[in-house]
Structures are given as structure tokens and as C-alpha cells.
Amino acid sequence: MEHITLLLGIVIVTALVFDFTNGFHDTANAMATTISTGALKPKVAVAMSAALNLVGAFLSVEVANTISKGLVDETGIRPEVIFAALVGAILWNLVTWLVGLPSSSSHALMGGLVGATIASAGTGAVHGDVLVGKVLLPAVAAPVVAGLAAMVATRLSYKLSGGADTKATKKGYRAGQIASAGLVSLAHGTNDAQKTMGIITLALVAGGAIAPDSNPPVWVILSAGVAIALGTFLGGWRIIRTMGRGLTDLQPQQGFAAQTSAATVILASSHIGFSLSTTHSVSGSVMGAGLGRKGGVVRWSTATRMAVAWVLTLPAAALVGALAEWVTGFGTWGTALVAVFLVASSFAIWRRSRHEVVDHNNVNDTEEPPGVVTQAIAAVTPPPAGTLTDGLTATIPAPAEPTVNPSAQSRVA
Amino acid sequence: MHIDWSALGSVFGVSLGISVALVALFTLGVAGLSKKETAQGGSAVAAATGAYVCFAACAAAVAYGISLIITK
Structure with missing residues (x-):
């Protein structure tokens, strides 16, 4: 193994922790509709998603590095900056998980990176046009594209199936839904596990442990794949509940249309080269499927809270990232302080979550009564x-x- | 500032087209299968054949999707 300093070790562990939060934050994207329509049992669903995430992580290494390439100036980036960025991203992921809101893990990571870079090297090191073109615009476009596709698909599907017996067709739609969900899981593994690989590789390069332009070492690929699969298997039940139940009521036919549209949008966008966030696409397609059925409802209050979380993701993660970077600037004890703060606040958030446990047993219950944070967010919307x-x-x-x-x-x- | 509108436009068009086509095909397949159970004789065979053709097309689309993920 390469020469790894203590700081570099901390960065790598933090990156894997981020990967883990990414996994349980994004389980909902693949499996929320599958779980809420009953196509798969909750535990089976997350296990399948975790396995496919792991497989996906090993499929290619092309995406690794894309998260940092172009967005910030890579030359002169220090391990501390990456550490601070990860702290911002992890904390935002945990807070949004606590309130059960799906938000983009990639945006959180990019936000953390932007904030830490600004604190470290000034605003000049962030490429603003890349930020707008690759982050903000896709965030607006994804739910619209996926939502419209799912809505039209659902409408047509109900029209075509006409008076067909729902009991007989239910099984078919469930099978279709499982296939689409599998595709989303696989795509998630190749994309998001590789983002972590890219981050760790970047940190190794920045710390001088490996040569620039290296491919991720095998142990990096392995640990990143395992971390995201573990996170996925743990299941972000709070977010699954919001996505599967909170936004709308899905019948198997709608769940199928939603998941298929989302899978199509995700694959088409990454193939054409205009990457759209998985979370935004799935949320949009779930709402679209809700609107597509006659008499379907979309709970706009939940959708609004979600949209607020999306808008806040980048600046909030950036703020935490910048603060963390500022504190690490005080030297070793500063870095230690940030590490302690990360562990302590993660623990506090976990403790808070135990007050109202959401797990595979009650994931399909109707929406929880809003907690303190949820109400606070609702109050400003x-x-x-x-x-x-x-x-x-x-x-x-x-x-x-x-x-x-x-x-x-x-x-x- | 450069925004790749044509890429966004094609993502929109392709996604809409493929999603709607796939969901429609699958719906026809499912409807065909349920029809097979109620219909008799020639029409049942026709419904079943149609259904399997639809499912085969969907399976091909899924295979293409997997190949897109792998070759990226």
C-alpha cells in the first residue's frame, strides 16, 4: 500500500462514510416505488439494490474523477479541502435523511467541494459557468423531463389497459417495476460509488501518495463498492417512505411507469452527456405518475418541502464545507476538532432519529406526523x-x- | 456562458419517447396476457403471441440499458 499519512487516512475514512450515507440516502431512488406498491418486500428490495450497487461499482472506472474535474481547480487542492467538503456533504445528507427528504448526494458533495475550495483558494477557483451548466440547470430539468415522461406514459398505460382485470395485470407490472428498479440500482452503483473512488483518488494524488492521473487502486474500488452497498442495504427508510408514500399514492401500474421513466431518463441523460441527478429524476417521475392517473393526487406540500431541500442542498453543504475548511486551517488540532464535530453531530442526528424509528416494518405507513425540523422547513415555504x-x-x-x-x-x- | 440546449433537448425527446414506448409495449403485453385467459381458440393464441412479442421488445430495451451502463 502507498505511503499514507494520518490526515490522508482520515480523509479516506470520511470519504467512505460519505459513500455509506450516499448509499442509504439513495436507496429510495431505486426502491421506494417498488416497496410502496408491494412489488418486493422491503428487506428483499434493499438487499437486491445493495447487490446491484456492488456489481455496478466494479463495472467501470470511467466516471471516477468526474465529480471534481472541471468544477474546481484541481491543482493545489489539499487533502484538508477534500476533508472539509466531505464533512459538509455528510452532514447535509444526514440532516435531510432525518427529516425524510430525498436530495441529491452529488449536489451535497459538489456543494461541500465548492464551499471548501472558496474558503481555501477564493471564489476564483470555482468555475461558475460549470456550476450553472452542470448542477443548477440539470436540477431544474430532471424532474420536469422525468415527470412529463412518467405522466404521459401513465396516461397512455391506463388508456391502453382499458378494462383489463387489475388482479391479473398486477403481477405483470410488479415484474416490470422490479426490472426498472434493478437498472436504476446498477446505474447508481456505477455512478455514485465511482464518485467516491474519484474523491479518494483525488485525495491520494493531493497527498502525494500516488502519481497524478492514476486510475483508482483496487482497494479503493473495493472499499467504495462495499461502503455504498452497505449503506444501501441499511436502507434510508425515512426517505423511502416520503418518496413512495408521501408524494402520491402509487398503484402497481403507476409504480411501473414511474420507475421505467426514471430509469430511461437516467440512462438516456448520462448516455447523451447531459447528466441528470437520479434523485431529481425519480422524484419527478413519481409525481408525474401520480398526476397521470385519473383522480390521482400529488401532495404538493411534500413536493414543496422537497424542492426547498434541493435549493438549499448546494449552499448548505457549501457553508458547512467552508466553515470546516476554515477551522482545519488552524492546523492539526483544527482538523481534529472538525473530525470530532462530525462524529458528535452524526451521533446526535442518529439519536434524534431514534425518537421516531422508521424501518422496514412501518415504511409503508402513511406519512409520519411532521417533526420539529420538518415544521420549521414547512414554515418557511x-x-x-x-x-x-x-x-x-x-x-x-x-x-x-x-x-x-x-x-x-x-x-x- | 455555454449551455448545451441541444443535448438537453435530445435528453428530453429521447427520454419521453422511450419511456412512453416501453410503458405502452409492456401494458399491451400485460393486457394481452390477461386477455389470453378469458379468450378462446385463435384469439387467445394471437393475444399470447402479441404479449410475448411486446415482452421480448421490453427485454431487449433492458439489455440495451445494461450495455449502456457497462460500456460507459
């Missing part, structure tokens, strides 16, 4: 527009108290 009525229960005058009733449903004609 505008109330959902439109008449808020619920077909099954009495009409609730929700617009009068939008923050008290954030899970109110907005019926879509």
Missing part, C-alpha cells in the same frame, strides 16, 4: 396553492393554517 379538499373526509379549511396541516392533500383534476 409558501402554503400550497389550490383548493385543499380531501375526498374521503370532511373538508378542512387548510389554507388558513398551512403550517399546522402540512400533509394536506391537493386534489388534482
Whole structure:
């Protein structure tokens, strides 16, 4: 093994921890619809996704390095900067997991990297046009593209199947859904595990342990693949619940249309060279499938909270990354302080999550009552527009108290 | 600032086209299979054949998807 300093060791471990959070944060992308429609049992779903993530990690090394290439100036990047970036990304991933909101792990990582780089080398080292073209625009485009595709596909599907017996067709759609979910898992493994490989390789280069332009060493590929698979297997049940149940109610046919559209968008976009975030695509396609069924509902309050989290992802991770970079600037004890802070706050978030456990047993229950953080986010978002009525229960005058009733449903004609 | 609108446009078009086509094909396949159970004689055979053709096309699309992931 190469010569690895203590600092470099810390960076590598932190990168693997990020990979792990990435895994459990993004399980929802592949498996939320599969779990909520009952196509697979929750445990089976995450196990399948984890296995495919692991396989995906070994398929190629081409994507490694793409996360950092072009976005920030690589020359003169120090291991401390990467460490600070990872701290920002991990904390944002954990906070959004706690409130059960799907957000892009890639954006969190890029945000952390941007923030740490600005704190370290000034704003000049960040390529703003790349930021807009590769991060912001795709974030807006992904849910629109995937949502429209899923909506049209769902509409057509219901029209074509006409009066077909739902009991007989259910099994078919489940099989189709599992295939699409498998594709998303595989694509996730090749993309996101390689981002971590890229980060670790970058850190090794920055620390002088391996030569520039090296391919990731085998142990890096192996550990990154295992870390993301473990995270996926643990399952981010909170996010799965929001994505599978919180946004809309999915029937097997809709789940199939949503997952297929998402898989198509993800593969088509990365093939054509305009990469769209997996999380944004899946969220969009779930909403599109919700709108595509006659009488389907989309809970715009949940969607709005999700959108707010997306907007905040980059700046929030950047802020934490910048702060962490500033503290590491004080030398060894600064770095140690940041490491302790990361461990302590991760533990605190985990403790907080134990107050209301969400796991494979209650992942398909209706949405949890909003917690403190969720309410805080709901309070800063505008109330959902439109008449808020619920077909099954009495009409609730929700617009009068939008923050008290954030899970109110907005019926879509 | 350069934004690759044509790439975005083709992602949009290709995604929409393929998603809708795949979901439609699969729906026809599923509907065909359920029809097979209720229909009799020649129409049942026709429905089943049609269904399997649809599923084969979907399987081909999945295989192409996997090849895209691997060769990236």
C-alpha cells in the first residue's frame, strides 16, 4: 500500500462514510416505488439494490474523477479541502435523511467541494459557468423531463389497459417495476460509488501518495463498492417512505411507469452527456405518475418541502464545507476538532432519529406526523396553492393554517 | 456562458419517447396476457403471441440499458 499519512487516512475514512450515507440516502431512488406498491418486500428490495450497487461499482472506472474535474481547480487542492467538503456533504445528507427528504448526494458533495475550495483558494477557483451548466440547470430539468415522461406514459398505460382485470395485470407490472428498479440500482452503483473512488483518488494524488492521473487502486474500488452497498442495504427508510408514500399514492401500474421513466431518463441523460441527478429524476417521475392517473393526487406540500431541500442542498453543504475548511486551517488540532464535530453531530442526528424509528416494518405507513425540523422547513415555504379538499373526509379549511396541516392533500383534476 | 440546449433537448425527446414506448409495449403485453385467459381458440393464441412479442421488445430495451451502463 502507498505511503499514507494520518490526515490522508482520515480523509479516506470520511470519504467512505460519505459513500455509506450516499448509499442509504439513495436507496429510495431505486426502491421506494417498488416497496410502496408491494412489488418486493422491503428487506428483499434493499438487499437486491445493495447487490446491484456492488456489481455496478466494479463495472467501470470511467466516471471516477468526474465529480471534481472541471468544477474546481484541481491543482493545489489539499487533502484538508477534500476533508472539509466531505464533512459538509455528510452532514447535509444526514440532516435531510432525518427529516425524510430525498436530495441529491452529488449536489451535497459538489456543494461541500465548492464551499471548501472558496474558503481555501477564493471564489476564483470555482468555475461558475460549470456550476450553472452542470448542477443548477440539470436540477431544474430532471424532474420536469422525468415527470412529463412518467405522466404521459401513465396516461397512455391506463388508456391502453382499458378494462383489463387489475388482479391479473398486477403481477405483470410488479415484474416490470422490479426490472426498472434493478437498472436504476446498477446505474447508481456505477455512478455514485465511482464518485467516491474519484474523491479518494483525488485525495491520494493531493497527498502525494500516488502519481497524478492514476486510475483508482483496487482497494479503493473495493472499499467504495462495499461502503455504498452497505449503506444501501441499511436502507434510508425515512426517505423511502416520503418518496413512495408521501408524494402520491402509487398503484402497481403507476409504480411501473414511474420507475421505467426514471430509469430511461437516467440512462438516456448520462448516455447523451447531459447528466441528470437520479434523485431529481425519480422524484419527478413519481409525481408525474401520480398526476397521470385519473383522480390521482400529488401532495404538493411534500413536493414543496422537497424542492426547498434541493435549493438549499448546494449552499448548505457549501457553508458547512467552508466553515470546516476554515477551522482545519488552524492546523492539526483544527482538523481534529472538525473530525470530532462530525462524529458528535452524526451521533446526535442518529439519536434524534431514534425518537421516531422508521424501518422496514412501518415504511409503508402513511406519512409520519411532521417533526420539529420538518415544521420549521414547512414554515418557511409558501402554503400550497389550490383548493385543499380531501375526498374521503370532511373538508378542512387548510389554507388558513398551512403550517399546522402540512400533509394536506391537493386534489388534482 | 455555454449551455448545451441541444443535448438537453435530445435528453428530453429521447427520454419521453422511450419511456412512453416501453410503458405502452409492456401494458399491451400485460393486457394481452390477461386477455389470453378469458379468450378462446385463435384469439387467445394471437393475444399470447402479441404479449410475448411486446415482452421480448421490453427485454431487449433492458439489455440495451445494461450495455449502456457497462460500456460507459
